[in-house]
Amino acid sequence: xxxxxxxxxxxxxxxxxxxxxxxxxxxxxxxxxGDAEKRKGKHCPS
Amino acid sequence: MSELRWHPLLExxxxxxxxxQERTFFPPDDYCPLCPTKDDGFPxxxxxxxxxxxxxxxKFPSLKRRPEKPSVDETELYKVRPAAGVCEVVTYSQEHTGxxxxxxxxxxxxxIQVWTDRYSELGALDFVxxxxxxxxxxxxxxxxxxxxxxxxxxxxxxxxVVGKELEASQKHQQKTGRCLLCDVLAEEMDDGRRxxxxxxxxxxxxxxxxxxxxxxxxxxxxHRLCLSDFSEDEQKALANILSIVLQKYDxxxxxxxxxxxxxxxxxxxxxxxxxxxxxxxxxxxxxxxxKLKYLAGSESGAGVFINDTLAEEKAExxxxxxxxx
Numbered sequence: 001x002x003x004x005x006x007x008x009x010x011x012x013x014x015x016x017x018x019x020x021x022x023x024x025x026x027x028x029x030x031x032x033x034g035d036a037e038k039r040k041g042k043h044c045p046s
Numbered sequence: 047m048s049e050l051r052w053h054p055l056l057e058x059x060x061x062x063x064x065x066x067q068e069r070t071f072f073p074p075d076d077y078c079p080l081c082p083t084k085d086d087g088f089p090x091x092x093x094x095x096x097x098x099x100x101x102x103x104x105k106f107p108s109l110k111r112r113p114e115k116p117s118v119d120e121t122e123l124y125k126v127r128p129a130a131g132v133c134e135v136v137t138y139s140q141e142h143t144g145x146x147x148x149x150x151x152x153x154x155x156x157x158i159q160v161w162t163d164r165y166s167e168l169g170a171l172d173f174v175x176x177x178x179x180x181x182x183x184x185x186x187x188x189x190x191x192x193x194x195x196x197x198x199x200x201x202x203x204x205x206x207v208v209g210k211e212l213e214a215s216q217k218h219q220q221k222t223g224r225c226l227l228c229d230v231l232a233e234e235m236d237d238g239r240r241x242x243x244x245x246x247x248x249x250x251x252x253x254x255x256x257x258x259x260x261x262x263x264x265x266x267x268x269h270r271l272c273l274s275d276f277s278e279d280e281q282k283a284l285a286n287i288l289s290i291v292l293q294k295y296d297x298x299x300x301x302x303x304x305x306x307x308x309x310x311x312x313x314x315x316x317x318x319x320x321x322x323x324x325x326x327x328x329x330x331x332x333x334x335x336x337k338l339k340y341l342a343g344s345e346s347g348a349g350v351f352i353n354d355t356l357a358e359e360k361a362e363x364x365x366x367x368x369x370x371x
Contacts, residue, residue, distance in 0.1 A: 003159045010093075016102035018094060019163075021156045 048108055049116035050202075052125035058206045061129055063108040079105070080137050080193035092137070099160050100137050101198070107133035109199065130173045132200040136160060137193060145183065145194050145302055147292040155285035161198075161309070162273040162281075168200040169314030176201045176208060176313045184304020186331050186338060196307070204313050211310060212322055219321040227323035231265050239358040243290045243371050247283035250291050252361040257351035259333045259360050260298070262291055264326040271312035271322055291328070294367040299335040306331075 004025040006018045048063035077088050082095040092100055103111075109131025120126040138146050138157060146154065165177045181196035182189050204212070218226035234240055234251045242250040242262055250264045264287055270276060276284065295303040306329040312319045333339040333354055344350045 003156070003163070005163065008093075010091075010102070014103035014105070016092070016100065017163075018097040019099040019101070019156070019160050021098055021159070024098065 047114050047117060048110065048129035049113070049118075050127040050129050052127075054123055056206070059127075059203060061108045063106075063129070065106055078142050078191070078193050080135065080191060080195055081142050082140050091135075095140070097140070099156060101134050101160060101164055104133040104135050104197070109133050109201065127202075130202045132168055132171070132174065132198070134164065134168075134198040134200075135195055136164070136198060137195045139194055142193050145292075145296075146181070146196075146288075147296050147302070149289075151282070151285045151289050154288055155281055158273070158276075158281050158284055158288075162276070164198050165273045165311070165314075168198065171200065173202050174200040175315040176204045177311075178205060178208075179309040181305075181307040183307070184302075184331075186304045187306055204315065208310055208313070212313070212319060215321040215323070225269055225321060225323050227265060227325060228269055231267065240361040242294065242361055242364045243287055245283050245286050245371075247280045248287040250287055252357040252364070254357060256357045256360075257345075257353055258329045258331070258339060259353060259355040260295070260303075260328075260330045260364065262295075262328045262364070264288065264291065266324055270324045271319060272324055273309075273311060275324070288326075290369055290371060293369055294364050295328075295330060297367040297369075298363065299332075301335070303330050303332065305329060 002021065002023055004020045006025075008016050008018070010016055047065060048061060050059045051062055052058075053060050079091045081090050082092045082097070083090045084095070091102055091105065109129045111130070111132055113128035113130050116126040116128060118124075118126055136157070138144075138149065139153075146157075149157070161179050165179065168174055168177045178199045178201060179196065180199070215226040218224065218229070222229070230253065231249060234253065235249065237254075240251045240254065242252060244250070247268070248264055248266055250262050252261055253263050264284075266276070266280065266284075268280075270280070295305065308327050308329075309324075310327065311324045312322050331338050339354070344352055
């Protein structure tokens with residue numbers, strides 16, 4: 001089970017770590033969001 | 047501010063953390079700092095909304111990576127140190143409601159992976175001697191935020207309870223050549239009356255020496271010192287037995303049972319500690335559905351726990367609670 005993580009520094013200098021599992025990651029989430037945005041306004045051909 | 051003050055009678059550190067008096071106390075749900083920040087919402091501790099689990103440094107920490115100078119000067123008798131360390135919060139879910147009990151075994155396995163990652167990363171810091179992973183659940187324990195979460199305290203010293211266990215384990219090893227908790231586990235398995243649940247890799251039981259009525263310990267059947275020692279199969283098995291114990295607790299009386307859950311494992315001070323044995327301890331404060339077990343004079347003033355119940359009887363109750371295995 002693959003774990004990916006991203007460490008960021010909050011505005012006040014505190015450390016925060018995001019975790020994803022099973023092949024998910026921030027990049028994958030961003031790509032999925034981008035794909036969803038592109039599909040907005042498009043309709044299935046009748 | 048926070049600092050470490052030495053208790054010369056008990057020979058242990060006390061953390062004074064005055065800023066914690068002002069920490070967030072049961073905010074309205076819309077202002078939960080542990081929920082992810084919504085687009086048009088209150089800025090929480092978690093800026094992004096796309097993650098599965100998150101760990102972050104506590105806003106009101108007892109220990110800090112860059113601690114302040116102590117508020118007082120030390121004397122020969124009264125030692126004082128900056129409160130160096132790390133305090134983290136680990137949220138179990140993006141959802142505001144629910145508990146660890148509601149999570150699937152796979153989700154609990156993810157949490158175990160996060161615990162393992164935090165143990166390794168924080169333990170590698172040169173000022174951290176012990177990574178203490180725990181959960182306080184329920185108002186009765188003193189929880190001040192409803193969002194399901196646990197905590198991690200990376201101490202600059204080995205905490206006294208673990209220190210005592212290490213000392214006892216080492217003495218036993220020197221006397222017998224064997225691990226103390228391996229022997230405890232063998233005795234509990236042989237006796238059988240205090241077992242609560244088992245799987246291929248872990249055993250849950252109320253120990254012979256339980257101090258709380260429903261105090262459950264979970265041990266790996268093999269001699270393992272820390273989270274980093276577990277294989278993937280062992281991580282899965284730990285998730286399984288945690289899930290079973292948590293469900294049994296809630297099914298005991300049909301309520302979401304409060305507890306303290308603590309992980310005891312090898313210190314990260316650079317020494318081997320080969321005589322120690324990873325385990326999880328649960329301290330539920332209720333002795334019946336309606337009655338709390340208080341830590342009163344004998345417990346707090348003398349360190350002597352009074353258990354009003356027999357471990358064998360309480361273990362039988364938990365065995366009978368769903369899920370039965």
